[in-house]
Amino acid sequence: MKGTDGEWVAKAARVVNEHPVSLAFWASILLSLIAVLGTATVGRDAALYIDIAQQVTEHGPSVAWQYFDWPWFSFLLASTHQILHLPLELSAYLWCGLFFAGTCALIVDCVRQRTPEIAGWACLVVLAMPAVNAFRNDIIRECGFWFFCSLTLWLAFRWHARGGWLRAVLIHLAIVGAALFRLEALLLLPALGLWQLPNLWAATRRTRFLQFALLPVLGLLAASASGIFTSARFLIYLDMIAPHSVYASFQMLSEQFGNSLINKYSQDEAGRIVFFGMLAAMAISFVKLMGPFAVPFVLRRNWGVLGAYWRDYRPFAWAAVLYLLVLVLFFIKQQFMNTRYLSFLNLLFVPVLAMGLAAFARQCPRWGKVLVVLALLVMLSNVISTGAGKTHYVAAGRWVAAHVEPGAPTYFEDGRISYYAGRGYVVPDLTQEQAMSPAHVADYRYFLIEGTGKEPGLNEWLAAHKLRIIERFANRKGATILVIGQ
Numbered sequence: 463m464k465g466t467d468g469e470w471v472a473k474a475a476r477v478v479n480e481h482p483v484s485l486a487f488w489a490s491i492l493l494s495l496i497a498v499l500g501t502a503t504v505g506r507d508a509a510l511y512i513d514i515a516q517q518v519t520e521h522g523p524s525v526a527w528q529y530f531d532w533p534w535f536s537f538l539l540a541s542t543h544q545i546l547h548l549p550l551e552l553s554a555y556l557w558c559g560l561f562f563a564g565t566c567a568l569i570v571d572c573v574r575q576r577t578p579e580i581a582g583w584a585c586l587v588v589l590a591m592p593a594v595n596a597f598r599n600d601i602i603r604e605c606g607f608w609f610f611c612s613l614t615l616w617l618a619f620r621w622h623a624r625g626g627w628l629r630a631v632l633i634h635l636a637i638v639g640a641a642l643f644r645l646e647a648l649l650l651l652p653a654l655g656l657w658q659l660p661n662l663w664a665a666t667r668r669t670r671f672l673q674f675a676l677l678p679v680l681g682l683l684a685a686s687a688s689g690i691f692t693s694a695r696f697l698i699y700l701d702m703i704a705p706h707s708v709y710a711s712f713q714m715l716s717e718q719f720g721n722s723l724i725n726k727y728s729q730d731e732a733g734r735i736v737f738f739g740m741l742a743a744m745a746i747s748f749v750k751l752m753g754p755f756a757v758p759f760v761l762r763r764n765w766g767v768l769g770a771y772w773r774d775y776r777p778f779a780w781a782a783v784l785y786l787l788v789l790v791l792f793f794i795k796q797q798f799m800n801t802r803y804l805s806f807l808n809l810l811f812v813p814v815l816a817m818g819l820a821a822f823a824r825q826c827p828r829w830g831k832v833l834v835v836l837a838l839l840v841m842l843s844n845v846i847s848t849g850a851g852k853t854h855y856v857a858a859g860r861w862v863a864a865h866v867e868p869g870a871p872t873y874f875e876d877g878r879i880s881y882y883a884g885r886g887y888v889v890p891d892l893t894q895e896q897a898m899s900p901a902h903v904a905d906y907r908y909f910l911i912e913g914t915g916k917e918p919g920l921n922e923w924l925a926a927h928k929l930r931i932i933e934r935f936a937n938r939k940g941a942t943i944l945v946i947g948q
Contacts, residue, residue: 482574482581487567489589493845494559497598502851502937504551506887508601509878512550513887515539519550531695534642535603554601561605562598568612569812575619576774577817584816586834590841591815593751593801593808598845603643604802608809610640611781614650618657618777621673630673645699646788646806651678653780702795711794712736740793744786747801751808754836755815758822767817775813782810850939852878857935858910858943859883872908873897879910879943903927909946 504512510529514536517525523540526533542553566588573584589595594608614636621629633654640647654674661671701707712733720732749756758764772779785807793799823830859882866872866883873890874880880888894911896902913920915931924930924946933945 482585483567483571486570486585486588487563489585490563490566491559493589493595493841494555494562494598497845497847498555498559500845500847501599502853503855503878504881505600505602506877507603508551508554509881509887510889511536511539511601511603512554513881515543515550515554516886519543532645535606538606551601558601558605561609562594565594565605565608565612565809568609568616569809572612572616572619572775572778573813573816575623577770577813580813580816580820583819583823584812586837587755587812587815587819588809590753590837590844591751591755591808591812592753592840592844593805595841595844597802597805599847602802604805606643607640607647608806610636610643611647611650611806612809614640614647614654615777615781618654625670625673627673630677633674634677645695646785649784649788650781653784654777656780657776702791708791708794715794715797740790744789744793744799744804747799747804748807751801751805752811752815753840754833755819757833758815758818761822761825763825764818764821767814767821770817771811771814778810778813782807785810850937850941852937852941854935854937854941854943855879856882858933858945861933861935861945862908862910866908870907871905872910873906875909875911898923907947908932909944911944911946912942913944914942915944 511533514526514529514533517529518533518536518540523537526536530536538557539550539553542548542557543550546553548556566585569588570581570584574581597604614633617629617633617636621633637647637650640650655678658671658674662668716733716736719736720729723729723732789799789804789807792803819830819833822833855876855878859879862872862879862883862885868885872880873892873894874888875890875894877887877889880886890897892902897906898909898911909929915934929946929948931944932947934942935945936942
C-alpha cells in the first residue's frame with residue numbers, strides 16, 4: 463500500500479512539473495466553480511456592477527456614468543449579455559472565473575520561463591495563497607486588473623527575449639486593459655520603464671528602449687487631446703499623488719492620532735508612530751495573506767531568494783516597489799487599507815514564495831511535505847465556506863418583490879436587499895439612525911433593517927409611529943432582516 467501511495471504521489475508530482483501552466487488554468491477553473499456554487503448572495507460591489515450593466519442594456523451606455531465614474535467592467539457585462547444572452551450574474555461569474563484562471567496560468571508561465579525548476583511550486587502557491595484565492599466567489603474589478611497586469615508582465619518577458627514593435631504594442635494594450643478595471647495599473651508603465659532604463663545607455667539596445675518608451679508618449683498625447691485626464695477618476699488619483707495633498711493628509715492624520723495620546727512626548731512623535739505603524743500594519747497583512755507560504759522565511763537563509771527575485775524578475779520587483787508606494791499613499795489619504803487592494807502585492811511576490819518553498823522542501827523534506835498538505839487544505843478552505851451565508855438578504859428581497867408595490871418609498875439598510883427585490887442596487891443616502899429619526903421617518907412606508915427585534919427602544923419607536931414588524935427573515939446562524947411597516 464505504501465508503494466502504491468508513493469507511486470501516486472510521484473506521478474502527481476511529475477504531472478505538476480511537466481504541465482504546471484495548464485494545471486494552474488484548469489485547477490483555477492475548478493476552484494472558482496466550487497467557490498461560486500457555495501455562494502448564497504453577491505457582494506455589494508457585485509450588485510452595483512450588475513445593476514449598472516442592467517441599466518446599460520435598458521437605457522444605453524451613457525447612463526452608467528451617473529452611477530459610477532469608472533464603469534468599464536459593467537460595460538463588459540452588458541456587452542456579454544447582449545451578445546450571448548446570458549444572465550448578467552452568470553456572465554460576471556464566468557468572466558471572473560476566466561480572469562482568475564488566466565492570471566494563475568500567466569504567473570506560473572512567467573516563472574516557468576525564468577526558473578523552470580520551480581514552476582510546479584509556483585502553481586501550488588498561486589492556487590492556494592489566500593491573498594487572491596479568498597476572493598474566488600466574489601464579482602470584483604480586481605479579477606480583470608490582476609489578469610491584465612499578469613498579461614502585461616508575461617508579454618514584457620516575451621518582448622525582452624525577442625523584441626519587436628508588435629510585442630511592445632501588445633504590452634501597452636494590456637496595460638490599458640488593466641487600467642479599465644483599476645487605474646493603478648498605470649504604475650506598470652514607470653515600473654517597466656525603470657526596468658528598461660539601463661538600455662538607454664547601451665547603444666546596442668537603445669532601439670529596444672525606444673520601442674517601449676515611444677508608445678506611452680504617443681498615448682499620453684492622445685489622452686490629453688481627448689480630455690480623459692479631466693475625468694473625475696483621474697482627478698482623484700492626481701490628488702492622491704500630489705505632494706502638497708499627501709503632506710496635508712499625513713499632517714492631519716498625525717494630528718488626529720497625536721490628540722488621542724495622553725503623553726506629550728508621544729504626541730511629538732505622532733508622525734513617526736503613524737508612519738511606521740502604517741508600514742507595520744501593511745507588513746502584517748501582507749504576511750497573513752501569504753498563508754502557509756510565509757513559513758519558509760522563518761529560516762533566515764531563505765531570505766536570499768530576494769536577490770534572485772531582483773535579478774530574474776526585475777519587472778515584478780519594480781511593480782511591487784511602486785505598488786507599495788501606491789498603497790502607502792492610499793493609506794495616508796483614505797486612512798484604511800483593504801486586503802483586497804493589498805493582494806496584488808502578494809501576487810507580484812509569487813516567484814519569491816515559490817523559490818522559498820522550493821528551498822524549504824530541499825532543506826527540510828519531511829516538513830516540506832507537511833507544508834504541501836497544509837497548502838492543499840488552505841486551497842480548499844479558500845473556496846469552501848462553512849458560514850451561514852446571507853440568505854436572509856435574498857429572502858427579504860424576494861418578499862419585497864412580491865408584496866411591496868414598486869413605487870412605495872422603502873428604506874433598505876443594505877443595497878443587496880433592493881437588488882434581490884428587482885429594484886436595482888440602492889445605496890442608502892441615510893444611515894439607519896438617520897432614516898428612523900423624527901426628521902425622516904415619515905419619508906418611508908417600509909424599513910428593511912438588520913436586527914433581532916429586541917433592540918432597546920425599538921418597541922417604543924414602533925408604537926410612537928404606528929408601525930410594526932411585518933416579517934422576519936433569518937439565515938441559519940440567526941442573522942435577521944426585519945421588515946417594518948404599517
